[in-house]
Amino acid sequence: xxxxxxxxxxxxxxxxxxxxxxxxxxxxxxxxxxxxxxxxxxxxxxxxxxxxxxxxxxxxxxxxxxxxxxxxxxxxxxxxxxxxxxxxxxxxxxxxxxxxxxxxxxxxxxxxxxxxxxxxxxxxxxxxxxxxxxxxxxxxxxxxxxxxxxxxxxxxxxxxxxxxxxxxxxxxxxxxxxxxxxxxxxxxxxxxxxxxxxxxxxxxxxxxxxxxxxxxxxxxxxxxxxxxxxxxxxxxxxxxxxxxxxxxxxxxxxxxxxxxxxxxxxxxxxxxxxxxxxxxxxxxxxxxxxxxxxxxxxxxxxxxxxxxxxxxxxxxxxxxxxxxxxxxxxxxxxxxxxxxxxxxxxxxxxxxxxxxxxxxxxxxxxxxxxxxxxxxxxxxxxxxxxxxxxxxxxxxxxxxxxxxxxxx
Amino acid sequence: xxxxxxxxxxxxxxxxxxxxxxxxxxxxxxxxxxxxxxxxxxxxxxxxxxxxxxxxxxxxxxxxxxxxxxxxxxxxxxxxxxxxxxxxxxxxxxxxxxxxxxxxxxxxxxxxxxxxxxxxxxxxxxxxxxxxxxxxxxxxxxxxxxxxxxxxxxxxxxxxxxxxxxxxxxxxxxxxxxxxxxxxxxxxxxxxxxxxxxxxxxxxxxxxxxxxxxxxxxxxxxxxxxxxxxxxxxxxxxxxxxxxxxxxxxxxxxxxxxxxxxxxxxxxxxxxxxxxxxxxxxxxxxxxxxxxxxxxxxxxxxxxxxxxxxxxxxxxxxxxxxxxxxxxxxxxxxxxxxxxxxxxxxxxxxxxxxxxxxxxxxxxxxxxxxxxxxxxxxxxxxxxxxxxxxxxxxxxxxxxxxxxxxxx
Numbered sequence: 001x002x003x004x005x006x007x008x009x010x011x012x013x014x015x016x017x018x019x020x021x022x023x024x025x026x027x028x029x030x031x032x033x034x035x036x037x038x039x040x041x042x043x044x045x046x047x048x049x050x051x052x053x054x055x056x057x058x059x060x061x062x063x064x065x066x067x068x069x070x071x072x073x074x075x076x077x078x079x080x081x082x083x084x085x086x087x088x089x090x091x092x093x094x095x096x097x098x099x100x101x102x103x104x105x106x107x108x109x110x111x112x113x114x115x116x117x118x119x120x121x122x123x124x125x126x127x128x129x130x131x132x133x134x135x136x137x138x139x140x141x142x143x144x145x146x147x148x149x150x151x152x153x154x155x156x157x158x159x160x161x162x163x164x165x166x167x168x169x170x171x172x173x174x175x176x177x178x179x180x181x182x183x184x185x186x187x188x189x190x191x192x193x194x195x196x197x198x199x200x201x202x203x204x205x206x207x208x209x210x211x212x213x214x215x216x217x218x219x220x221x222x223x224x225x226x227x228x229x230x231x232x233x234x235x236x237x238x239x240x241x242x243x244x245x246x247x248x249x250x251x252x253x254x255x256x257x258x259x260x261x262x263x264x265x266x267x268x269x270x271x272x273x274x275x276x277x278x279x280x281x282x283x284x285x286x287x288x289x290x291x292x293x294x295x296x297x298x299x300x301x302x303x304x305x306x307x308x309x310x311x312x313x314x315x316x317x318x319x320x321x322x323x324x325x326x327x328x329x330x331x332x333x334x335x336x337x338x339x340x341x342x343x344x345x346x347x348x349x350x351x352x353x354x355x356x357x358x359x360x361x362x363x364x365x366x367x368x369x370x371x372x373x374x375x376x377x378x379x380x381x382x383x384x385x386x387x388x389x390x391x392x393x394x395x396x397x398x399x400x401x402x403x404x405x406x407x408x
Numbered sequence: 409x410x411x412x413x414x415x416x417x418x419x420x421x422x423x424x425x426x427x428x429x430x431x432x433x434x435x436x437x438x439x440x441x442x443x444x445x446x447x448x449x450x451x452x453x454x455x456x457x458x459x460x461x462x463x464x465x466x467x468x469x470x471x472x473x474x475x476x477x478x479x480x481x482x483x484x485x486x487x488x489x490x491x492x493x494x495x496x497x498x499x500x501x502x503x504x505x506x507x508x509x510x511x512x513x514x515x516x517x518x519x520x521x522x523x524x525x526x527x528x529x530x531x532x533x534x535x536x537x538x539x540x541x542x543x544x545x546x547x548x549x550x551x552x553x554x555x556x557x558x559x560x561x562x563x564x565x566x567x568x569x570x571x572x573x574x575x576x577x578x579x580x581x582x583x584x585x586x587x588x589x590x591x592x593x594x595x596x597x598x599x600x601x602x603x604x605x606x607x608x609x610x611x612x613x614x615x616x617x618x619x620x621x622x623x624x625x626x627x628x629x630x631x632x633x634x635x636x637x638x639x640x641x642x643x644x645x646x647x648x649x650x651x652x653x654x655x656x657x658x659x660x661x662x663x664x665x666x667x668x669x670x671x672x673x674x675x676x677x678x679x680x681x682x683x684x685x686x687x688x689x690x691x692x693x694x695x696x697x698x699x700x701x702x703x704x705x706x707x708x709x710x711x712x713x714x715x716x717x718x719x720x721x722x723x724x725x726x727x728x729x730x731x732x733x734x735x736x737x738x739x740x741x742x743x744x745x746x747x748x749x750x751x752x753x754x755x756x757x758x759x760x761x762x763x764x765x766x767x768x769x770x771x772x773x774x775x776x777x778x779x780x781x782x783x784x785x786x787x788x789x790x791x792x793x794x795x796x797x798x799x800x801x802x803x804x805x806x807x808x809x810x811x812x813x814x815x816x
Contacts, residue, residue, distance in 0.1 A: 060748055061740035061764075092736050094749070094765050127733020128766050187720060187737060228719040229637065230734070231741045311636040311719070312595060312811055319812025325535020326638070328500050329595060332469035333639045340468055341502070356469075357502050358536050397805045403720055404727025 012178075012264035014271075017149060017164040020177035020202035021244040022047040027150025030139040032087035032125070032132065041139035042154030044198065045081040045112055050242035052079035052120070053211035055218050057235035063091030063127075064101040066236050069120040072105070077211065079240050080118035082198065083108035083143075084155050085136065086183070087125040091233040100131040107140040122196050124157055124183060124234050126406075152181040155196050158402055159185045163275035167264040171247035171257050176203045178261075180268040182237075186281040186403060188227035189309070197222060197237035199268055203261060204243035209252040213262060214239050216252075221269035224301060224390040226309040227280035228399070237269075277308075277391035278374075282399030287317060289377045291388045299336035299381070300388025306334045307377060308392035317375055318394035322366035324352045331379060339382035346378040420672035425557060425572040428585035428610035429652040430455040435558025438547040440495035440533070440540065449547035450562030452606065453489040453520055458650035460487035460528075461619035463626050465643035471499030471535075472509040474644050477528040480513070485619065487648050488526035490606065491516035491551075492563050493544065494591075495533040499641040508539040515548040530604050532565055532591060532642050534814075560589040563604050566810055567593045571683035575672040579655035579665050584611045586669075588676040590645075594689040594811060596635035597717070605630060605645035605680055611669060612651035617660040621670060622647050624660075629677035632709060632798040634717040635688035636807070645677075685716075685799035686782075690807030695725060697785045699796045707744035708796025711787060714742045716800035725783055726802035730774035732760045739787060747790035754786040 019025060027042035054073045056066050073079060083104060090097050101121050109116040123131070152162040166179040182197035205213070218237055243249075250261050278286035289308045294300035307313055310330040316323040327345055331338060344359075345352045348369040351359035369375075375394075427433060435450030462481045464474050481487060491512060498505050509529050517524040531539070560570040574587040590605035613621070626645055651657075658669050686694035697716045702708035715721055718738040724731040735753055739746060752767075753760045756777040759767035777783075783802075 059737060059740040060742075060746050061736050061751075089733070092733060092761075092764055126731075127737065128761075187734075189741075230718050230720045230737060233733075233737050233740060310638050311807075312638045315808050315811030316814065318808065319814075321812065321814065323534075323814055325497070325500060325641075326595075328469050329467060329535065329638060329641050332467040332641060333597075334468075338468050343469075353500075353536075356500055395808055395811075397808050399719075400723050400726065400803055400805050400808060403723030403803075404729065406724065406727075406729065406731055 011260050012167040012169045012267060015166050015168050017166050018177060018179060019147065020179055020200055022202055022242050023200055024145035024147065025151040026143045026146045026148060027154035028139055028142040030135045032085055032135055039150050039154035040087050041085045042151030043081055043083045043108060043143050044151055044200065045145050046240055046242040048242050048244065049078045049080045049118055050240035051205050051210045052077055052238065052240050053214040054236055054238045055215060057232055059231050059233045061092055061233045063089055063123065063234040064093060064097035065090050065121040065123040066234050068098065068101045068105060069122065069236060069238065072117055072120055075117055078118060079120050080114045081108060081112050082120035082122060082238060084122040084151065085139065086155055086157055088123060088129055088131050089125045089127050089234045090123040090131045091127045093128065093130055096130060100133055103133060104136050107137060111140050111143065120238055122236065124155060124196055127233060155183040157183060158281050159183050160279050163272055163279065165268050165271045167267055169260050169264045171260065174246045176245040176247055177201060178264050178268050180272050182272045182276060184227065184276040185279050186228060187230045187232040188225060188276060188280060189229045189231045197272055199239045201241045202245040203241050204245060204247050204249050205241040206249040206251045209250065210239060210241055212252045213265065217266050217269050221266065221273040224305060225273045225277045226305060226392050227277065229309055274391050277393050280393035281402045282396040283393030284396055285317060285394045286374045287392045287394065289379065289390050291379045291381060293384060294381045294386040294388060295337035295384035297386045297388060300386045302334050303331055303336045303379060303381065304388045304390035306330045307379065308390045311395055314392065314395035317370065318396045320367055320370035322347060322352060322363065322370065327377065328353065337383045342382035344380040348372065348376050419668050420575040420577045420675060423574050423576050425574045426585060426587060427555065428587055428608055430610060430650050431608055432553035432555065433559040434551045434554045434556060435562035436547055436550040438543045440493055440543055447558045447562035448495055449493045450559030451489055451491045451516060451551050452559055452608065453553050454648055454650040456650050456652065457486045457488050457526055458648035459613050459618045460485055460646065460648050461622040462644055462646045463623060465640055467639050467641045469500055469641045471497055471531065471642040472501060472505035473498050473529040473531040474642050476506065476509045476513060477530065477644060477646065480525060480528055483525055486526060487528055488522045489516060489520050490528035490530060490646060492530040492559065493547065494563055494565055496531060496537055496539050497533045497535050497642045498531040498539045499535045501536065501538055504538060508541055511541060512544050515545060519548050519551065528646055530644065532563060532604055535641060563591040565591060566689050567591050568687050571680055573676050573679040575675055577668050577672045579668065582654045584653040584655055585609060586672050586676050588680050590680045590684060592635065592684040593687050594636060595638045595640040596633060596684060596688060597637045597639045607647045607676055609649045610653040611649050612653060612655050612657050613649040614657040614659045617658065618647060618649055620660045621673065625674050625677050629674065629681040632713060633681045633685045634713060634800050635685065637717055682799050685801050688801035689810045690804040691801030692804055693725060693802045694782045695800045695802065697787065697798050699787045699789060701792060702789045702794040702796060703745035703792035705794045705796060708794045710742050711739055711744045711789065712796045712798035714738045715785060715787065716798045719803055722800065722803035725778065726804045728775055728778035730755060730760060730771065730778065735785065736761065745791045750790035752788040756780065756784050
């Protein structure tokens with residue numbers, strides 16, 4: 001997996017994927033998916049109760065497991081485990097859906113030997129079908145507390161591969177590990193939340209600080225990706241911090257320790273968000289849009305997301321066609337402050353539009369750079385000095401194929 | 409061309425396409441398009457100055473011809489002609505773009521022997537390339553004041569066919585004709601305007617009433633269609649009413665004459681809007697979404713447009729898959745008031761979701777109805793008694809193909 005993180009800003013080390021101190025996990029196949037080669041149920045466990053924080057979909061049809069996890073975390077902001085399944089979202093399943101989510105939570109808690117109020121539940125897959133509880137029971141019976149990474153496979157749907165990252169920092173002489181994994185790859189247009197994302201750390205976080213850290217970092221990472229403009233009913237990101245690294249408690253403030261932690265934490269969220277965008281359904285290219293000289297940060301974020309979310313821009317990138325009028329049209333659709341006579345655009349650092357006129361570019365050179373598997377679009381709005389960033393992917397025949405036949 | 413207008417509400421007659429009294433037109437090929445079989449420049453003319461109204465794109469990068477037509481109409485709300493071209497949008501072309509639009513207007517006005525201030529200009533096609541003025545001049549030289557309908561071809565881009573409709577009503581013993589034509593078929597997500605649409609009538613409209621009539625009818629017609637969520641830089645709808653039918657002036661009020669006129673006028677706009685949706689780039693099906701029992705009209709319109717605009721819903725319809733979770737997810741993404749426990753959905757009148765649970769439907773029957781070329785989705789929000797409507801199309805391989813290779 002290619003790393004898209006810039007080298008120069010690192011105050012942390014990206015290490016091979018590993019669980020932080022005190023975490024166990026497992027993943028199994030129980031028959032929820034058709035392919036027995038793929039895991040479809042898993043869990044994650046901390047030896048001690050961990051501080052927990054979450055962000056959740058704003059879709060009004062919030063799925064039962066998403067609601068339940070939110071309620072659970074909001075009780076004491078503590079979790080000791082999360083149980084997960086794919087292939088069935090347990091969403092729009094009425095009262096039975098909540099009963100099933102509670103049952104799944106209870107079974108997992110019993111097997112982990114912890115209180116139900118310390119266990120989150122996450123489901124993803126088809127909406128509107130009842131959760132097959134016999135398979136869920138079978139899964140809990142099979143799951144063990146191990147050191148493997150199968151849980152990172154057990155949450156995937158149309159994803160082509162797992163999405164994982166671990167970073168390490170030194171705090172107070174202790175090694176602190178932050179590990180995250182997530183799934184995409186359609187119905188991706190997070191609003192104050194995202195698809196399933198899990199970030200666990202052994203860092204000791206000061207009481208009450210974790211939720212603020214998660215919320216602020218999600219805004220500039222998961223909330224800035226889009227695959228298809230559709231917001232799922234099951235989106236959530238959950239973070240657990242069990243404190244076993246032994247560092248002094250980290251506040252959400254300007255201290256050196258907090259900044260070091262947040263830097264590494266942001267890198268984990270950014271990498272996972274980019275991984276989702278790069279592996280968007282049917283995608284062949286990751287698209288990153290950077291906006292600069294915006295009137296304010298909100299404008300910059302809005303324009304970045306509008307460009308990366310435009311079907312026409314996405315199809316042109318798939319076709320490797322430097323059709324910049326579509327980028328300009330996408331910018332102009334927003335209500336962001338735009339200097340319509342002095343907007344400039346670069347594509348992989350090559351000038352494409354200069355002061356709202358076609359830059360004198362060589363079509364062959366553009367075609368060549370568009371054949372790369374990461375496309376970076378830089379937009380200068382000439383309206384201030386704020387910046388923003390968003391990620392997405394191209395729109396391809398395969399996106400249509402996957403979504404025309406999703407249930408078959 | 410199939411008519412989607414319901415039979416029972418007609419207070420007007422749909423007649424074979426014709427120009428209303430006093431209108432002349434023409435369309436020619438000058439080399440803007442590659443295929444010499446297709447017209448690429450045209451115009452429309454009224455023997456007497458006609459009252460005029462327009463609605464225009466809200467894209468911040470408004471094209472020169474769109475700006476110029478808006479300025480021209482806003483002077484005295486009168487037009488006598490409109491000159492049009494396809495294959496080049498004269499958009500994001502800087503100062504030269506406005507100079508070229510003014511020149512095109514002046515040449516057409518001179519040939520029509522009317523004042524420049526009475527001539528609108530409309531361009532569509534690729535963004536960002538200078539208008540080839542030698543070809544525009546050649547076109548104006550060739551255009552004549554005739555009774556043919558070639559102008560309805562001369563505005564098309566990726567459209568598969570022309571989009572035209574004529575209705576007739578009787579007012580004060582006089583026959584009044586309302587004729588409209590338009591083009592699609594990508595970058596369609598009108599906001600307070602639409603792609604190019606032209607509606608001409610010989611009705612006599614009271615001074616100052618036409619703009620209000622157009623604006624109110626566009627809101628529930630053109631503004632409720634989406635093909636791909638992208639708003640063009642060149643969108644506009646222009647209406648001309650030259651009064652030659654001889655009826656008494658129609659006010660925009662509750663009078664019988666006004667209601668008869670507005671009914672027929674709305675039918676023209678509705679048919680054109682549906683034609684654009686049905687002929688959306690790559691589409692194989694027209695999708696109509698009707699929302700009922702919403703808390704208010706704005707909520708109903710918002711939900712209708714969210715469902716019809718969802719890439720996932722569109723791809724599922726292309727795949728003829730009754731994947732209703734995507735419809736529910738699209739509804740829940742809006743901030744409309746939704747009774748999340750009592751939302752129901754019908755597909756071509758067959759129950760799909762009842763009170764937020766899967767209706768006990770037969771997959772084979774659903775598959776059969778999804779093979780039709782018009783798909784109607786009815787959503788009951790259980791939150792009030794307001795209704796709304798929107799139109800779109802499915803998302804297909806051909807949409808991707810067309811837009812991956814648009815400039816080639």
